[in-house]
Amino acid sequence: MNRHNPDFSSILKELGLKETPKRRAILEILAAEPGFLSPEELWRTLKARFATIGLPTVYRNLGELADGGVISTIIHPNRHLYYYFCTRVNGHHHHFICTSCRRVEDIPECSVSAMEGEIIARNGGAITSHIVQLNGLCSDCLAGVTE
Numbered sequence: 001m002n003r004h005n006p007d008f009s010s011i012l013k014e015l016g017l018k019e020t021p022k023r024r025a026i027l028e029i030l031a032a033e034p035g036f037l038s039p040e041e042l043w044r045t046l047k048a049r050f051a052t053i054g055l056p057t058v059y060r061n062l063g064e065l066a067d068g069g070v071i072s073t074i075i076h077p078n079r080h081l082y083y084y085f086c087t088r089v090n091g092h093h094h095h096f097i098c099t100s101c102r103r104v105e106d107i108p109e110c111s112v113s114a115m116e117g118e119i120i121a122r123n124g125g126a127i128t129s130h131i132v133q134l135n136g137l138c139s140d141c142l143a144g145v146t147e
């Protein structure tokens with residue numbers, strides 16, 4: 001999918017979410033960013049378009065979009081939640097995040113699926129999902145640190 005010219009209407013439709021002006025604005029702001037944003041940062045930008053929008057509305061919409069798989073949640077090592085425009089339509093994959101410049105890179109490999117089979121064979125039960133995120137410094141930031 002083209003991150004820079006996404007078809008928000010069809011993504012929302014495919015994932016079963018109603019298109020509203022606020023949801024559309026959130027998606028436009030996130031898709032224009034190379035990295036992840038905090039709810040407060042989104043709120044500041046949204047207030048230019050929706051003068052009376054409250055932070056709880058931003059949180060609610062972000063939660064709905066993330067639960068629907070339209071956007072991705074980034075769990076920062078600082079324990080705060082951030083959001084990034086990457087949809088479930090792109091298929092199962094994981095993210096590498098740069099904690100310095102906030103860049104996000106897609107990691108297409110998933111070694112957890114194979115591990116799940118072994119764990120179920122050993123322990124029984126059922127695994128319904130997993131959360132994997134790699135945190136660190138991107139090559140540019142690392143070069144800056146070691147220069």
Ligand SMILES: [Zn+2]
Nearest residue numbers: 098101138141
């Ligand atoms: Zn970086």
Ligand SMILES: [Zn+2]
Nearest residue numbers: 086094095106
């Ligand atoms: Zn992604």
Ligand SMILES: [Zn+2]
Nearest residue numbers: 093110112113
């Ligand atoms: Zn995986």
